[in-house]
Amino acid sequence: MWLVAVLPACGEETADSTGIDLDKTVALALEVNLSAQISSERTQAANAVVKSRRTAFLPTFSAQYNYTRNDEPRFSVDPTLGVVTPEEEFAFVTRVTQPVFTGFVVTNRYILARMGLDVARLNEALVRTNIILEAKRIYFRLLKAQKLKLVAEEAVTMLEAQAEVAANFHAVGMTPLNELLKTKVELANARQDLVAAQNNLELVGADFNLLLRRPIGTPAAPVDILDFAPLSRTLAECLDAAEKDRVEVVVADLEIQISAREVALAKKDYFPTVQIQGNYYKRGTDWQVDGGEGIFDSSFWDVQAQARWDFWQWGKTGYDVAEKKRKLAEARLNRSELMDNIQRQVKQAWLKADESEKNIITVQSAIEQARESFRISEESFKEQMATSTDVLDARTQLSETMTRYYNSLYDYQIALATLDRAMGIPRIDISEAQ
Numbered sequence: 001m002w003l004v005a006v007l008p009a010c011g012e013e014t015a016d017s018t019g020i021d022l023d024k025t026v027a028l029a030l031e032v033n034l035s036a037q038i039s040s041e042r043t044q045a046a047n048a049v050v051k052s053r054r055t056a057f058l059p060t061f062s063a064q065y066n067y068t069r070n071d072e073p074r075f076s077v078d079p080t081l082g083v084v085t086p087e088e089e090f091a092f093v094t095r096v097t098q099p100v101f102t103g104f105v106v107t108n109r110y111i112l113a114r115m116g117l118d119v120a121r122l123n124e125a126l127v128r129t130n131i132i133l134e135a136k137r138i139y140f141r142l143l144k145a146q147k148l149k150l151v152a153e154e155a156v157t158m159l160e161a162q163a164e165v166a167a168n169f170h171a172v173g174m175t176p177l178n179e180l181l182k183t184k185v186e187l188a189n190a191r192q193d194l195v196a197a198q199n200n201l202e203l204v205g206a207d208f209n210l211l212l213r214r215p216i217g218t219p220a221a222p223v224d225i226l227d228f229a230p231l232s233r234t235l236a237e238c239l240d241a242a243e244k245d246r247v248e249v250v251v252a253d254l255e256i257q258i259s260a261r262e263v264a265l266a267k268k269d270y271f272p273t274v275q276i277q278g279n280y281y282k283r284g285t286d287w288q289v290d291g292g293e294g295i296f297d298s299s300f301w302d303v304q305a306q307a308r309w310d311f312w313q314w315g316k317t318g319y320d321v322a323e324k325k326r327k328l329a330e331a332r333l334n335r336s337e338l339m340d341n342i343q344r345q346v347k348q349a350w351l352k353a354d355e356s357e358k359n360i361i362t363v364q365s366a367i368e369q370a371r372e373s374f375r376i377s378e379e380s381f382k383e384q385m386a387t388s389t390d391v392l393d394a395r396t397q398l399s400e401t402m403t404r405y406y407n408s409l410y411d412y413q414i415a416l417a418t419l420d421r422a423m424g425i426p427r428i429d430i431s432e433a434q
Contacts, residue, residue, distance in 0.1 A: 019221030022139055025212070029135040030128055032213040039124040046113070046120035053113040056106040059098040066091040073294065083294035092282040092289045103271035108264050115258050122251050129247075129421060135211060136417035142208050142222050144410035145201040151402045152194040158374070158395050159187040165381070166388050179388040186392050228412055230357055235350050238423050242346045243339070245424030252335040259328035266324045269317040272309035279304070342422065349419035356412035363405045370398040 020028075030036060067090055074085035099106060166183045170176070205220040233241070243249070280301040285292030292298075377394035380386035420426070 019223045021223040022136065022225065025139050025208075025222065026132050026135045028212050029131050033127075033131050033211075034213075035127050036124075036131060039120075039127040043117070043120040043124045046117040050110070050113040050117050053106075053110040056099070056109065059096050062095045062097075064091075064093040064095070066093075084296075086285045086292060086294035088285055089295075090284050090287055090289045094280045095277060097275055097277045100274040100276060101271070102273050102275075103268035104264065105268045105273075108261055108268075112258060112261050112265070115254055115261065119251055119254050119258075122247050122254070126247055126251075129424075129426065132426065133417055133421040137414050138204070138207050138211050139222055140225075140410040140413045140417075142201075142204045142220055143224055144406055145197070145204040146222075147406040147410075148403060149194070149197040149201050151399055151406070152190065152197040154402075155190045155395065155399045156187070156194050159183065159190050162378070162381075162388065162391055162395070163187050169384075174384060182392060183388050186395075225413065226409075228357075228360070228409065228416075231350070231353055235347060238346050238350050238419065239343055241423040241425075242342050246342055246422075247424060248338055248342070249335070252331070252338050256328065256331045256335060259324065259331040263321060263324040263328055266320040267317070269310055269313065272307050274305070274307045277304045277306060278302070345422040346419070349415055349422045353412060353415035353419050356408045356415050359404065359408035360412060363401060363408060366401050367405060370394075370401040374398045 068088070070085060070087050070089070073083050073087040076084045163180075163183045166180045170180045206216045208220045208222070209216050209218050278301065280299070282289040282299045283295050284290045284298055285295060290298060374391070374394040374397070377386050377391045381388060381391045
């Protein structure tokens with residue numbers, strides 16, 4: 001662990017001990033984020049689909065009640081039989097149906113639902129990892145915006161003091177007017193930079209509050225992080241970790257399996273369907289369906305074995321299968337494209353982290369030098385051994401050095417968070433997610 005001793009700018013405040021730290025920011029963001037809640041609802045919906053598909057393996061029970069009104073009763077030619085069809089007939093049917101073979105439809109749909117649930121759970125976990133990354137980004141952007149505002153305030157303070165000295169020197173004829181005017185112009189520019197830094201801080205603070213779903217004007221007090229650890233992994237190690245740990249790869253593999261299963265489902269009409277059905281009937285001439293004149297058997301039952309095969313549909317099944325095969329090929333190509341994108345994401349994040357780390361080391365040693373250069377120029381100007389231009393140049397170098405330092409420090413933290421996300425960190429427990 002490298003500890004970076006930040007040289008505080010003039011008027012810089014220490015971090016508020018009562019502020020919100022990074023871990024708490026991430027935890028709150030995960031708790032209140034709407035995308036996380038939406039993904040959770042999608043997982044619950046996918047779980048309901050699994051339970052629904054499971055019921056297709058079980059027998060179904062149904063009941064039917066009929067009323068028939070004939071134009072007139074029908075009589076048998078045999079006078080002893082009397083009425084054979086009553087004028088009004090009521091019927092009640094209770095039926096139980098058990099599928100025996102459905103062309104693997106029930107099985108494939110259930111397996112697809114289970115896979116869909118796995119994908120939903122993994123996507124829910126991925127949403128959480130994206131929220132973690134976004135929370136870290138906004139947190140470090142806020143810290144950077146606060147520091148850059150302090151740099152801008154320091155520049156204005158320095159230039160106000162310089163302008164006062166230049167005005168006094170000009171009043172007694174020790175410096176020409178253009179020296180004073182240069183200082184005033186620089187002061188005006190510094191004040192504009194301060195306004196821009198203040199507005200940027202307000203905007204980032206608003207993003208921070210929106211992340212935590214707080215009122216947009218709530219004061220933001222993040223706890224500063226002034227230390228950083230050097231990169232401990234090579235680019236090759238990061239690429240290997242991403243290939244093993246990125247959950248998107250698991251999701252892509254599941255998508256391929258789902259597409260393959262849909263090909264099998266599309267072949268359902270190549271097979272007949274078989275089911276067993278049991279029926280219990282009650283008939284009668286009134287609503288109680290308890291027999292009557294013309295009803296020779298008021299209650300009876302039967303068991304039927306039914307087979308059906310739609311063996312000719314003008315090639316429809318073949319076209320459906322061809323469509324699903326093309327989607328399977330598409331899923332495989334999507335996985336290959338995903339792997340390419342993951343490698344690029346890892347390399348981009350690693351290079352950014354490496355660049356920022358080197359910049360921190362380089363600019364850190366220049367901070368004290370820039371401060372000393374400004375101090376010498378300022379003292380020399382007071383002794384009339386330097387011009388205001390020398391002082392302004394030294395002040396500009398100091399502000400630029402401090403700006404570069406804070407940009408590098410917090411960009412490094414953001415790059416590390418991005419690299420972790422690109423490698424699949426925090427790692428999702430696949431077995432738990434599924």
